[in-house]
Amino acid sequence: MIFSNQVRAFVCALLVATLTGCPGSKPQQSTGTVRVVWPKDPESLCPVTLPNSYAVQSINLLYQGLLAIDAASRSRVPCLAEAMPRETRDDSLTYLQYRLNPAATWDNGKPVLASDVAFTLKAHFAPGIPNEGQRAIIDFIQDIRLDAKDPRAFTLVCRGHAATHAINSGEFSVLPEYLLDPTGVLRAVPVRSFTRPVPNLEQLPAVLAFQKAFNEASRWRDPQQLRGSGPYELVSWNNGQQLTLARKAHWWGSQQSHPVFEANPSRIEFHIVPNAATAILALRRGELDVYPMISGPDFARLQQSADSTRFRFYSPPSFRVVVMETNTQHPKLRNALVRQAMGHLIDVDQLVRAVTFGRGRRTTGIINPLERWAYNDSLPLRSYAPARAAELLQQAGWQRRADGWHLPGQAQPVSLRVAYGAGERTYETIALLFQQAARQIGLEVALAPTEGGLLSEQRRNGEFELALRTLYGNPFFYDLRPLLHSDFVGEHGANRTRFSNRRADQLMESIVATGDSTSQARQLRQLQALLYDQAPYLPLFFEPFRVVVGKRLDNARPTGLEPGFAVGSLRAAAEAGGR
Structure with a gap:
């Protein structure tokens, strides 16, 4: 079990709180807008730094990992990867052979390639970037070997032997190199130089240039920069007020069959409401649809209130302590x-x-x-x-x-x-x-x-x-x-x-x-x-999740993993059988 804290989602991360939850849709439902209340702002949507759990929730809708967590079976399943990695070992190393799903593309229509995975690893290990949380999860990865004949194939070279190497190896969001390193400044620096740092690595001009650009706070609030392979894109973000995502008109995962690819809401609005009383009033007025992690007393009072029949109440046990x-x-x-x-x-x-x-x-x-x-x-x-x-x-x-x-x-x-x-x-x-x-x-x-x-x-x-x-x-x-x-x-x-x-x-x-x-x-x-x-x-103590959902929606898929429900699965109650 990897645990992560509120500031660094991982393990720890870990981790999390499925950091690479890989939501999606098949087929896409016309749920319309889903409005979710958050008590605080996500601070940044950088998939490497992961400042808090609210950032993680958004990032999981924008980006995807090699693998995803299927909450129903409590197992890892392929996401960006075409299949689970094939594992081989020698005396001191483990080799994980991957191939990316041929259907997986970025928003510019270009395929997700092994070179994107290599770039992502460099970002997770680069000095001068607050990436210690994510780096701790995948610190066993020493290098990546790209297949000269197949741009989608690669092998992760891992230190030692561990039963967790295969599942942990998919525990990061894959980033688009074309957006985050458009001039390819890091291409000349191999992954192994980051995982086993060479002397004065942080002083290399290429590393310094990348570090400066990557750490620019405005980049991780910019809808033009925050474009992953996930089903949603950032529409707007008013700090401390509202963050809005919209489902992409053309998304590669819409034709995938596994439930982890559900992305039913056409629009998701995260409303930042620090005051619990204000949030509950908005929920009762129908101005909000979902209140996750509502306090225990407020959850109980709402359940016992006269208008409780207007809501669905979920309280699955969690793995948050x-x-x-x-x-x-x-x-x-x-x-x-x-x-x-x-x-x-x-x-x-x-x-x-x-x-x-x-x-x-x-x-x-x-x-x-x-x-x-x-x-x-x-x-x-x-x-x-x-x-x-x-x-x-x-x-x-x-x-x-x-x-x-x-x-x-x-x-x-x-x-x-x-x-x-x-x-x-x-x-x-x-x-x-x-x-x-x-x-x-x-x-x-x-x-x-x-x-x-x-x-x-x-x-x-x-x-x-x-x-x-x-x-x-x-x-x-x-x-x-x-x-x-x-x-x-x-x-x-x-x-x-x-x-x-x-x-x-x-x-x-x-x-x-x-x-x-x-x-x-x-x-x-x-x-x-x-x-x-x-x-x-x-x-x-382990705190249970407490999620309240307005009855116009159903299919919340309550789970013990963060944040206690699957926002991408929500759909209009009539579509879910009117339960």
Whole structure:
């Protein structure tokens, strides 16, 4: 299972929250306009940086990956690829042979080629681009070999052997080289120079020129630049108000037969409405059609209201887990006993009632308890016990005095800082309850609601102590290295906790490498036990999706994957049988 956070959708990504969801249509239905409410702006539609989950939702409608996730079968299926990759191995490398679907084209009518995949890999590995989230997912790819006789065929050369290589290899949106590198400045620089960087790679004129152009923020808001192989195109984007997509008149995937190619709405409007009361009023007035991730209390109240018969309510279990992230290298939090103590200051049962209206699922780790084959159910749920937290702090060497807690040799009392996204109601509730519990034992806690982009930068630079976030996952594979492996610590890695443990590294590497499910399950349980003691993350609960859809629409296809429904599948209720 790869998890990703709200700022970087991946794994981690991961990942996500199907980053390359590959929606489409067959045949295209005349659903008309579908209006979806979002609480915040997507910030950017760059398919490499993926600033938040709302950006991911839009990007999945504009771009496609080699593979897609079929939620019904919980498996990967070909998307831009003609078929699943053919895998061969030698002593230390894995080779994945792909061929692109001959029908796949860009908006200019030109075919999607292997050279586009090579360009895409360079963008995902290029220095100077905030691509660490996506790069972490596909870091095993070392090179690409293009077929001299077939411009649609290529082979990915991958480091080592892992059961997840094949499915992870399709986990990125393929980009059009003709639009993003029209003069071919990167063509002379091979992919292997990016995956195993040559000295001073970032100073090469070609790399500098590409980096400057790619990082231009306006590019990722421009309808003329945001043109992928997906079924929709960007019509307009009014920052903080509305983002509008329209279905392409001529799209290559419209003749594909698999359900992942559904693209029924002719137009999708994402309305940014930060205020929940305003969004619910617009939903009731019929000004909005879909409200995904509505709060637990609001979901329950709407279900019990007099006009509930006008809506369809979906609440599938999700793979998104709310956690408290700890900076394990911060002097205050280096001791695992201190991190464990933080877990005893969070009343998770109260949170589940308050935040999810009792629909959340408590957990001891970042693997969903519903995945019984992998979840370590022998570990006890961490109790809400402020007195126990105080005992653990004392065992860690902290000293309690009249003015608060002190680290050994420190004259000033300790104050902890909890950062979270400004305006995030769930995180605000958790932070306030945590602060109140800490006060009971004389521990000062400062709350730091922070703008999303700034918080991402602070976490990337290790400039935080505790942070509240949500990890997004899926049930297809369990590669936790980007989140927790020591190789991913640092500015260019995705291990924000800066957790480093040799035994954990060995387990994560072995879990990915083994093809034996029994061995994988055993090692996953061992890893969960180790992480439970070390507590780089304090997992709180898995939050279910909550989606409300106006009854004029149907075929939402509720799923445990982000964002809990399939917007491309929505169609007028009469077309869906009037259910």
